[in-house]
Amino acid sequence: MLAFVIRRAVEAALVLLVVALIAFALFRFVGDPINQMVGLETSAEDRAQLRHALGLDDAVLMQFARFVWHAVHFDFGSSYQFKKPVIALIAERFPATLELSVVAALFALALGIPLGVYTAIHRQSLLTKLLLALSLVGISLPTFLIGILLIFVFSVSLQVLPSFGRGDVVALGFWSTGLLTVSGLKAIVLPAVTLGLFQMTLIMRLVRAEMLEVLRTDYIKFARARGLGDRAIHFGHALRNTLVPVITITGLQLGSIIAFAIVTETVFQWPGMGLMFLQAVQNADIPIMSAYLLLVALIFVIINLLVDLLYIAVDPRIRIAARDA
Amino acid sequence: MNFKVAIVALGLALGSLHPAAAATTLRFAFQGDLKSLDPYSLNETFSLGVLGNVYEGLTKRDKDLNIIPGLAERWEVLEPTRWRFYLRKGVKFHNGEDFTADDVLFSAERVRASGSDLKTRLPADAKVVKVGDYAVDFVLTQPNPILHYEWDTWYMMSKTWAEAHGSVMPQPATGQQMSYAALHENGTGPFAITEHRPGVRTLFKPNLHWWDKPEHNFDEVVFTTISNNATRVAALLAGDVDWVDPVPLQDIARVNANPATQVLSGPELRTIFLGFDQLRDQLKYSNVKDKNPFKDVRVRKAFYQAIDIEAIKSRVMRGLSTPTALLISPLLFARAGEFARWPYDPVAAKKLLADAGYPDGFEVTMDCPNDRYVNDEAICQAVGAMLARIGINVDLLAQPKAKFFAKVLASGSYDTSFYLLGWTPGSFDSWNVLFNIIGCRDETAKSGMFNLGGYCNPKITQLTGQILVESDKAKRDHMIAQAFRIAHEDVSHIPLHQQALVWGVSKNLKVVQRPDNQILFYWFRKE
Numbered sequence: 086m087l088a089f090v091i092r093r094a095v096e097a098a099l100v101l102l103v104v105a106l107i108a109f110a111l112f113r114f115v116g117d118p119i120n121q122m123v124g125l126e127t128s129a130e131d132r133a134q135l136r137h138a139l140g141l142d143d144a145v146l147m148q149f150a151r152f153v154w155h156a157v158h159f160d161f162g163s164s165y166q167f168k169k170p171v172i173a174l175i176a177e178r179f180p181a182t183l184e185l186s187v188v189a190a191l192f193a194l195a196l197g198i199p200l201g202v203y204t205a206i207h208r209q210s211l212l213t214k215l216l217l218a219l220s221l222v223g224i225s226l227p228t229f230l231i232g233i234l235l236i237f238v239f240s241v242s243l244q245v246l247p248s249f250g251r252g253d254v255v256a257l258g259f260w261s262t263g264l265l266t267v268s269g270l271k272a273i274v275l276p277a278v279t280l281g282l283f284q285m286t287l288i289m290r291l292v293r294a295e296m297l298e299v300l301r302t303d304y305i306k307f308a309r310a311r312g313l314g315d316r317a318i319h320f321g322h323a324l325r326n327t328l329v330p331v332i333t334i335t336g337l338q339l340g341s342i343i344a345f346a347i348v349t350e351t352v353f354q355w356p357g358m359g360l361m362f363l364q365a366v367q368n369a370d371i372p373i374m375s376a377y378l379l380l381v382a383l384i385f386v387i388i389n390l391l392v393d394l395l396y397i398a399v400d401p402r403i404r405i406a407a408r409d410a
Numbered sequence: 411m412n413f414k415v416a417i418v419a420l421g422l423a424l425g426s427l428h429p430a431a432a433a434t435t436l437r438f439a440f441q442g443d444l445k446s447l448d449p450y451s452l453n454e455t456f457s458l459g460v461l462g463n464v465y466e467g468l469t470k471r472d473k474d475l476n477i478i479p480g481l482a483e484r485w486e487v488l489e490p491t492r493w494r495f496y497l498r499k500g501v502k503f504h505n506g507e508d509f510t511a512d513d514v515l516f517s518a519e520r521v522r523a524s525g526s527d528l529k530t531r532l533p534a535d536a537k538v539v540k541v542g543d544y545a546v547d548f549v550l551t552q553p554n555p556i557l558h559y560e561w562d563t564w565y566m567m568s569k570t571w572a573e574a575h576g577s578v579m580p581q582p583a584t585g586q587q588m589s590y591a592a593l594h595e596n597g598t599g600p601f602a603i604t605e606h607r608p609g610v611r612t613l614f615k616p617n618l619h620w621w622d623k624p625e626h627n628f629d630e631v632v633f634t635t636i637s638n639n640a641t642r643v644a645a646l647l648a649g650d651v652d653w654v655d656p657v658p659l660q661d662i663a664r665v666n667a668n669p670a671t672q673v674l675s676g677p678e679l680r681t682i683f684l685g686f687d688q689l690r691d692q693l694k695y696s697n698v699k700d701k702n703p704f705k706d707v708r709v710r711k712a713f714y715q716a717i718d719i720e721a722i723k724s725r726v727m728r729g730l731s732t733p734t735a736l737l738i739s740p741l742l743f744a745r746a747g748e749f750a751r752w753p754y755d756p757v758a759a760k761k762l763l764a765d766a767g768y769p770d771g772f773e774v775t776m777d778c779p780n781d782r783y784v785n786d787e788a789i790c791q792a793v794g795a796m797l798a799r800i801g802i803n804v805d806l807l808a809q810p811k812a813k814f815f816a817k818v819l820a821s822g823s824y825d826t827s828f829y830l831l832g833w834t835p836g837s838f839d840s841w842n843v844l845f846n847i848i849g850c851r852d853e854t855a856k857s858g859m860f861n862l863g864g865y866c867n868p869k870i871t872q873l874t875g876q877i878l879v880e881s882d883k884a885k886r887d888h889m890i891a892q893a894f895r896i897a898h899e900d901v902s903h904i905p906l907h908q909q910a911l912v913w914g915v916s917k918n919l920k921v922v923q924r925p926d927n928q929i930l931f932y933w934f935r936k937e
Contacts, residue, residue, distance in 0.1 A: 116812025117821055124453025124527050124836075128856060129820050131529070166445055167608045168581050168592060177607075233640050240648040248645045249439075249636055250611075354636045354645075356610040364443070364609070364637060367781070369812040 093393065097386040104382040105156065108375050109149050118165045118369040139165070152375060161376035166368050171376045175358060180260050181251055182350070182357030186342045188264075188273055189281035194335060197285045198324075201292025205300065206319060220286035228345075232279040232352035239275060247272050249354040276353040280346055284338050291334060295327035329396075336392040340385045433629040434936050436919070438653040438929070439636040439645060443609045446592040449565040450526040450580040453836070458563040459928030460633065463614065465565030465597035468495055468514070469558050473922050473933065475741070475838060477558065481509060481566055481598060490553035490881060497544040501621045503568045504595070504602045511540045516569035525580040530836065531564040533557075555881045559837040571596045600624055600932040601631065609635060626932050646671055646914045652936070653921065655929070657914040659728045659785065665914045674913045676923050677732050679739045680834040682783055684793065684904040686710060687827045689851070689864030695775030695805070695827040703768060704827075704863070710901035712762035715755045716800045717793060719906060726788045730910035736894055738835065738843045739908050741925055745891050749898060751905075760800045771801025777829040778806060779814040784909045790830055804828075824862050831862065832909075838926070840890045844874045848897050865902040869893075 118141070119132050136142050140151065155162065161171040204213040223231075240248035252268030254261045263269030299305065300323055308318050347359035354360065358377060365373035442456055449461050470480035479485075482495040501509040518538040521528050532538075537549040548557065572578050577591035595603050600620045605613040614631035616624065634651070636642040643661045646654045647668050657665055662673045686704035687693055693702050703709045719733040732740075733751065740746035763771060778790035787808040794804035809817070818826040835842035850866035851858035857871070858864070873893040880886040897903070911927050922933040 114813075116810065116814075117816030118812075119821065120815040120819065121812055122452075127453065127527055128529075129853075129859065132821060134524075166443070168446060168451070168589075169608065233644070236641065236644045236648075240650070241644050244648055248648045248650050249641050250634060250650075351638050352641055354634065354638065354641055356607075360637075361609065367810065367812065 090390075090394075093390050097383075097390065100386055101379060101382055102153070104378055105153060105375065106149065108378040109145070109152065112369075112371050112374065113145070115366060115371070115374075116369045118371060121368040121370070122165050156375075156379065161379075162372040164365070164373050165370045166365070166373075171372045174361065174373065175376060175380065176259065177261075178356060178358045178361050180262065181355060182343060182346055182359060184262065184264060185273065185276055185280060185350070185355060185357060186339065186346055188277040189342055189346075190284065190335065190339050192277055192281040193284035193288055193338075197288030198292055198331070200285075201289040202296060202319065202324060204289065205293045205296030208297075216289070220289055223282045223286040228279060228283070228348045229352050231282060232275070232349060235275045235279060236352075246275055251356055276349050276355050279352070280342060280349040284335075284342060287338070288331065288335065291331060292324075292327055295330060296323055299323045299326050332395065333392055336388055336395070340381075340388045343384055344381045434627055436626075436628045436631045436653070436931055436934060436936060437634070437651045438631070438655075438931070439634050439642055439651045440655050440929075441635070441637055441639075441642065443635050444606075444612055444633060445608060446581060447595045447603060447606055448577070448581050448589065448591045449563075449567065449597075450521050450528050451592065453527045453530075455834070455927055456929070459926075459930065460612075461565060461595075461597075462563065462599070462928055462930055463601045463631075463932055464595050464599045464603055465567070466599045467561045467564050467566065468497075469561045471562045471924075471926075473924060475924060475926065477562070480562065485558070487881075488547075490879075491550040493548045493550075493557060494541065495546050495548070497546065498621060499544055501598050502619055503571065503598055504617060505568070505571055507568055507570060509566065509568070509598055510543050511546050513566055513569050514538065514546045515540055516572065517564070517566050520567060520572070520578065520580065521564055523579050527580075528564065531560050553879045553881060555879070555886070556837055556839050556841060559839050565597065567591075568596050600626070624932060625935065627935050628931070631931055643914065646916065649916070652916040652919050653934075654914040655911075655927075656784070657912045659730060659912065661914075662728070662730075662912065669917075671914060671916050674915050674921065674923055675730055675910045677739065677741065677908050677925055678834075678911045678927055679742060679838070679908065679925050680783070680832045681734060681737050681739060681908055682731075682786075682789065682830065682832045682906045683737055684713070684906065685829050685831060685861075685863040685865075686713070686903075687824070687863045689824075689866075693774065693827040694825065697773040698768075703766065703772060706766045707901055708762045708766040709768065710904075711752060712759040712766070712800060713797065713802070714752045714901050714904045715759040715762070716802070717796050717904065717906075718754045719751065720754070721796075722789060722792050723907065726785050726792050727907070727909070730784075730912065731907035732910075733907045734905045735898065737833065737847055737897070737903060737905050738840050738894075739925070742835065742838050743840050743887075743890065743894075745887055748891065749894065752901070756796075756799050763800055763802075768801075771803065773803040773805060774828050775805045775807055777814060777818050777826040778808040779811045779830070780808040782811040782814070783830075783832045784912075786830060786832075789906065793830075818862050820859055824864065826862060829862055830906075831860070833860065834926070840894070841874065841877050844870065844877065844890070844893050848893070848902055849874055863903075865897075865900070867896055867900060867902070870896055 119136055123132065140148060163170050164174055167174060200216060204216055207213050236248050239246040250272055251263045252272035253266040254263045254269060255265045263273060305318060305323060308322050346357060347363055350357045350359040351363050361373060362377045440456060444457055444460055445452060449465050467480050468482040470478050472478045481498050481501060483498045485493060485495040487493050497511060503509060515538050518532055521531050522534055533550060535551045539547040539549060541547055572591065575590035577589050581589040581592045593606055600617055601614040602617050603612060604615050612633040616628060636645055639658045642654045643657060643665060645651045649670065657673055665671050665673045688704050690702055692700060723729060723731045723733055735749040735751040736746050776790055778787055780787040790806055790808060794806050797804050816822050818824060818829050833847055845857050846860045848870055849857040849861060850871050851861050851864050870893045873889050877886055877889050911923060913923060915921055918937045920935040
């Protein structure tokens with residue numbers, strides 16, 4: 086068990102290094118940050134001085150080495166645009182992104198699992214066919230389109246929900262939450278639905294497929310033979326056995342929800358990390374970009390690790406295999 | 411006793427629940443961020459404009475851009491190199507301190523210090539002398555009739571406040587800690603900033619002790635960035651904000667169709683133009699080898715006459731542009747009306763090309779930003795299509811501004827053969843255009859730094875030098891007209907148009923739209 090964790094940790098460090106390297110290579114192509122930092126009339130000397138002060142005139146390899154050295158000390162430098170330490174900026178923005186992601190994931194689970202069960206049990210019903218057709222739309226429509234659509238229906242036409250922002254937030258120590266105010270709760274509905282819709286349809290289809298599989302197995306037949314009721318069979322026996330892959334997928338999807346919140350956050354001007362990242366790309370704000378990419382990689386690595394460990398805890402077969410190895 | 415306290419506390423709590431109902435709030439959204447509250451850290455219209463509600467300069471500009479007294483009551487030019495400014499008495503900073511001559515001296519040092527992006531506001535060799543608590547002399551090394559033209563955005567900062575908070579120097583770009591002045595303000599203006607979260611939200615409250623009589627009726631003003639075009643327009647339509655800038659041209663009809671909102675458009679000062687590389691002996695991006703066709707005025711004129719500016723106005727800009735023959739807005743140069751564009755005439759253009767030795771035209775790459783000016787990429791595409799009609803094959807390279815400017819500006823060694831650029835003279839004066847855009851590129855004189863094509867005419871250089879020190883307005887205007895005339899005859903550039911400001915405004919809001927696009931909401935009112 087310990088060996089497994091250590092092996093994973095080493096792998097994780099390697100992944101982070103590779104991400105940093107690729108990110109750094111890409112930054113060559115985002116443009117000149119200096120031009121975004123000063124007004125048009127700033128003299129060439131002042132620009133050169135600034136470039137030197139930021140170390141942008143050093144060799145790429147040198148810049149990379151310096152970046153990695155600082156990164157292992159949790160120092161990602163200061164944002165070129167906001168002139169504030171990147172760590173502080175991310176700490177400020179992270180609560181918004183995490184709250185949005187968690188609410189979106191809960192929405193996806195709360196709706197996806199029951200719908201999946203329903204469509205698996207009532208395979209021929211009209212509602213099932215409708216839901217499956219709609220889920221296809223949910224999977225194929227791009228996020229920004231869904232977001233704009235929701236804004237136009239619920240904000241512009243019906244005027245029941247705000248079109249942008251996070252509403253009023255309450256500070257709980259370092260954490261700022263929008264989940265404790267009415268305006269904050271109203272503000273999170275549309276972005277969370279937009280962000281969670283894809284995951285919702287994914288979970289629904291996954292649960293349905295797994296349920297159909299499990300319902301065909303022998304022990305379900307035996308359960309029926311024992312005279313158990315539909316309810317006990319569907320929820321007590323079938324659903325429970327479909328949940329292992331669902332947990333895995335949901336866990337992994339949480340990472341991608343956080344990472345891909347970029348588009349949703351931009352459409353709703355949600356003050357999270359994704360919005361900050363996108364603006365950083367437009368402004369060639371390298372410190373924010375590199376820190377964000379590393380953070381997302383780190384989140385993925387940690388979630389993967391947790392899912393692997395959870396697997397061992399949940400599925401006895403893996404535990405036995407691991408012991409034998 | 412405790413009971414009494416509880417009653418009072420309850421009363422306060424209830425009271426604080428309701429002021430929103432009666433308060434008049436202005437909520438406005440812009441596409442970009444208010445990056446720093448330090449008024450010397452970025453020379454950019456939006457930041458300086460918004461800070462103009464909080465800070466004030468010695469001079470101000472009124473609703474028609476005329477220079478009027480600000481923190482200086484009046485001024486006089488004692489001799490051409492000595493200007494005396496008499497400061498307004500009784501002005502207080504937001505922290506309650508008096509504004510005096512010491513603050514002017516301090517601001518003059520700080521605006522020219524390392525890290526300031528507004529060094530051009532005051533000549534580096536100008537001396538600032540305190541004459542009394544409420545009078546200051548500016549001693550120059552050479553006469554400068556437009557010394558105070560940009561002072562409406564050179565904001566006065568408090569010496570004692572800056573010293574107390576370690577903000578004597580402007581925020582350095584590499585700073586590990588954000589300087590106090592970048593997150594807090596202490597101006598003299600009609601509004602004070604009570605909360606500033608960069609990139610998220612900024613809250614303004616009126617300054618009840620302002621020296622001037624306020625025209626606005628706001629109890630608070632909230633600024634948010636909304637970068638996405640569709641979301642910004644939706645927020646206005648939904649009534650979540652009262653004012654947005656900019657409205658994309660394709661959404662104008664929708665905003666006007668909504669009964670509660672309207673679009674306000676007006677001419678902006680920025681001029682959009684095309685330029686050619688006239689310096690290199692061979693173009694970097696063309697199929698013409700061993701010579702540079704743009705060195706020939708006939709080729710430049712052919713390009714000019716091939717462009718149907720009215721079609722660009724009606725099709726690309728949806729009517730919201732003002733075609734121009736000059737590189738400066740007619741609002742900034744009184745005699746601009748004397749100039750007319752070279753007429754659109756593809757036949758004449760083709761003949762000019764043939765005369766110059768290119769009867770079959772040639773290929774050239776055009777550099778164009780795609781997120782900087784209104785419909786910039788579409789303008790370039792239209793220009794490309796028009797030039798194709800006279801046999802010029804334009805290969806369009808449209809890029810985001812970060813990439814575009816890195817390539818075409820000095821930092822990229824002016825790596826372009828044919829480009830589109832926009833320019834607003836910061837001083838609202840022709841000299842700025844003649845010096846930066848048309849003047850010969852000269853490292854030591856620092857002239858022509860934005861003359862990307864390297865056009866150079868010594869006659870213009872000479873006139874520009876005279877214009878800088880000439881104090882007689884009629885003479886000065888005459889020399890400016892002369893210089894522009896030479897550039898026009900030489901086809902130094904192809905001026906296209908001044909783009910329009912397009913604000914989306916809720917109908918119950920009265921606004922003042924100034925052509926320099928500064929958002930001075932102390933002139934706004936909500937009915």
